[in-house]
Amino acid sequence: MPKHIVRAGKVFQHNKFLQMSDPFKTLGVERRCYFTEEELKEAYHAQAKALHPDAVHGDTAEFVHLNTAYRKLLDPALRLRTLIDLEYPGQNGDTKSLPSRIDLFQTTARTLEEAKQWITKLKEVSSEIVRTSLLAECEEIISEIDSAQAAVEHWKRGLTKQLKELDVSRDKKEAISLSAVATDFAYADRWLKNLREQKFQLSAS
Amino acid sequence: MIVGIDLGTTNSLIGAIDAGFPILIADREGERLTPSVVHYPAGGDAVVGKKALRYRGISPEATIASVKRLMGVRGENCKENLPYRLDKTPGAPVRVQIEDKLLLPEEVSAEVLKKLKADAELALGTSVDRAVITVPAYFNNAQREATKRAGELAGLTVERILSEPTAAALAYGLDRLGEQAKVAVYDLGGGTFDISILELNHGVFEVLATHGDTHLGGDDLDRVVVKYLCEKLEIQDASPQVIEQLRYAAEKAKCELSAKASTEILLPFLEGTKSAELTLSREELDTLTAPILNPTRQHCLRVLHDAGLTPDAINEVILVGGSTRMPAVQQLVHDVFGKPPNMTQHPDEAVALGATIQAGILDGSLQNITLLDVTPLSLGIETFGGLMNVIIPRNMTIPAKAGEMFTNAVAGQSGMQISILQGEREMAKDNWKLGELMIPFAPLPK
Numbered sequence: 158m159p160k161h162i163v164r165a166g167k168v169f170q171h172n173k174f175l176q177m178s179d180p181f182k183t184l185g186v187e188r189r190c191y192f193t194e195e196e197l198k199e200a201y202h203a204q205a206k207a208l209h210p211d212a213v214h215g216d217t218a219e220f221v222h223l224n225t226a227y228r229k230l231l232d233p234a235l236r237l238r239t240l241i242d243l244e245y246p247g248q249n250g251d252t253k254s255l256p257s258r259i260d261l262f263q264t265t266a267r268t269l270e271e272a273k274q275w276i277t278k279l280k281e282v283s284s285e286i287v288r289t290s291l292l293a294e295c296e297e298i299i300s301e302i303d304s305a306q307a308a309v310e311h312w313k314r315g316l317t318k319q320l321k322e323l324d325v326s327r328d329k330k331e332a333i334s335l336s337a338v339a340t341d342f343a344y345a346d347r348w349l350k351n352l353r354e355q356k357f358q359l360s361a362s
Numbered sequence: 363m364i365v366g367i368d369l370g371t372t373n374s375l376i377g378a379i380d381a382g383f384p385i386l387i388a389d390r391e392g393e394r395l396t397p398s399v400v401h402y403p404a405g406g407d408a409v410v411g412k413k414a415l416r417y418r419g420i421s422p423e424a425t426i427a428s429v430k431r432l433m434g435v436r437g438e439n440c441k442e443n444l445p446y447r448l449d450k451t452p453g454a455p456v457r458v459q460i461e462d463k464l465l466l467p468e469e470v471s472a473e474v475l476k477k478l479k480a481d482a483e484l485a486l487g488t489s490v491d492r493a494v495i496t497v498p499a500y501f502n503n504a505q506r507e508a509t510k511r512a513g514e515l516a517g518l519t520v521e522r523i524l525s526e527p528t529a530a531a532l533a534y535g536l537d538r539l540g541e542q543a544k545v546a547v548y549d550l551g552g553g554t555f556d557i558s559i560l561e562l563n564h565g566v567f568e569v570l571a572t573h574g575d576t577h578l579g580g581d582d583l584d585r586v587v588v589k590y591l592c593e594k595l596e597i598q599d600a601s602p603q604v605i606e607q608l609r610y611a612a613e614k615a616k617c618e619l620s621a622k623a624s625t626e627i628l629l630p631f632l633e634g635t636k637s638a639e640l641t642l643s644r645e646e647l648d649t650l651t652a653p654i655l656n657p658t659r660q661h662c663l664r665v666l667h668d669a670g671l672t673p674d675a676i677n678e679v680i681l682v683g684g685s686t687r688m689p690a691v692q693q694l695v696h697d698v699f700g701k702p703p704n705m706t707q708h709p710d711e712a713v714a715l716g717a718t719i720q721a722g723i724l725d726g727s728l729q730n731i732t733l734l735d736v737t738p739l740s741l742g743i744e745t746f747g748g749l750m751n752v753i754i755p756r757n758m759t760i761p762a763k764a765g766e767m768f769t770n771a772v773a774g775q776s777g778m779q780i781s782i783l784q785g786e787r788e789m790a791k792d793n794w795k796l797g798e799l800m801i802p803f804a805p806l807p808k
Contacts, residue, residue: 161746161770161772161775162743162745162746162768162769162771162778162779163745163746163770164767164768165767165769198563202564202732205732206565206732209732209733211723211733217761221761221762224761225763225764354667357663357664357667361660361663361664
């Protein structure tokens with residue numbers, strides 16, 4: 158009997174595991190597109206004190222719900238998608254579209270690919286001498302990762318600024334512009350995560 | 363009444379909440395530390411603790427120490443070299459062999475727990491049947507389940523399995539409930555190593571990340587010293603008794619070198635009439651132990667990376683576990699985090715105090731503390747090509763729920779086999795399998 162299964166993608170909305178509810182309400186915060194991590198953490202901790210299963214009136218299901226809401230709002234891309242779903246239902250558009258910065262897309266992808274080859278190469282060598290000489294050459298790719306990371310971080314700071322502006326001009330925001338920022342954030346965060354991980358692996362070896 | 367228990371590789375402790383404060387309970391002899399050693403005399407009841415420790419030198423093959431390192435380990439994965447005999451049948455849990463009896467590690471641990479339970483009942487004057495037991499943060503599900511079974515065998519309902527570094531953080535934070543801080547807990551015990559980063563925020567303890575090695579500890583340090591002593595004294599094919607004497611001397615020397623720059627090792631009548639005498643300096647010890655201690659540096663960097671923090675974002679690095687008494691360990695932590703470690707917590711007692719605090723949270727006697735713990739290992743399922751697909755990543759706050767969509771890989775597939783896995787490796791087979799379930803599909807219409 159064939160038993161294989163393959164991944165069909167991340168579940169984002171409308172499924173029985175993560176029912177679409179209002180995470181803003183669960184966390185007890187306003188429906189906004191910009192939050193600092195501290196603001197969200199304070200709200201999460203305050204709710205967790207009462208809802209954690211170990212607390213006297215705690216409840217596992219409610220705490221799980223709170224956890225899911227917190228994770229969703231902590232991630233800017235997911236937060237924006239949630240906001241669009243709540244305020245402009247059916248206008249989330251194409252969630253798989255490209256980022257606005259194709260140039261960064263290319264440099265990041267190239268850097269990540271090169272770094273990946275280095276990591277495999279370093280894993281395969283057994284001789285200490287070869288390894289040491291490889292490590293010396295590694296400096297170059299590490300500095301490439303650094304500059305790619307700096308570029309993405311710079312971009313992300315700009316996006317955060319954009320988010321703050323959208324937050325102020327609440328009435329004028331549209332689903333389309335929110336969706337574009339959400340896409341950009343999703344890319345920026347994923348690239349940063351991968352770049353940091355590969356840099357860590359390279360500097361660890 | 364719920365008690366808190368630190369079931370350690372080397373020593374175990376028990377505590378209870380008394381008038382709103384966690385206290386540790388001493389046994390009849392006034393000792394709070396019970397060596398986690400069980401001696402099985404030929405045809406008699408098991409001897410536990412300090413008394414059993416004395417048998418280590420006389421009959422090492424019937425005296426079980428460091429059994430924690432065997433908990434939840436399968437035969438094929440067991441690389442331990444211990445003075446007692448092990449049954450390492452592949453596919454089955456490792457068992458300890460005493461004469462012709464085979465014992466599971468949890469059965470041996472249960473003897474230690476029974477003694478602790480009796481001590482607590484005597485001191486508290488009530489029966490004790492519920493407990494919080496600590497385990498290394500990096501223990502997998504099988505190791506946690508084995509610990510739980512040990513508790514049940516000793517007649518205890520295990521209300522919670524708590525991570526050791528988290529417990530130590532609770533002990534540290536108990537009198538700092540109004541503060542906000544990020545702390546790292548570096549826990550190097552007799553057999554295991556953990557490093558956790560927590561955020562303390564007005565009574566909320568949130569674990570941000572955790573990492574570790576369940577087979578790295580004081581026992582490994584003793585082993586390299588024993589090897590060194592054998593070389594120096596030109597001892598070959600030593601008997602278990604001689605090895606045990608050397609191990610005892612090595613451990614003692616290691617402890618003494620935490621306070622002194624050099625120490626004398628005296629071994630009268632080691633082999634027949636031959637005695638041995640030599641000096642061991644702290645530099646020698648540091649050189650010997652460096653290959654074992656250095657990997658902990660990588661774990662520290664990894665946990666900082668996972669928490670998304672730089673060393674200067676950490677306010678305090680708390681040391682717990684007996685091996686952190688070593689100056690080399692303190693120096694290593696100082697180097698990694700760029701600040702002197704915090705040694706205000708009792709290295710042997712902090713974890714047991716933390717377990718007791720968690721017991722207090724559970725029975726409602728400590729209501730101003732909330733602990734948000736995480737899953738130390740990623741959880742996922744096996745997908746096409748034998749890959750592990752992570753669904754709940756490590757360091758996610760628990761209890762948690764997550765979902766992902768999967769589909770069949772072949773057209774007309776008659777069913778789906780879901781293997782649930784725990785671990786960080788890319789290939790499914792390298793991770794620990796928690797269980798399996800089968801989802802049949804309705805046949806296709808003709």
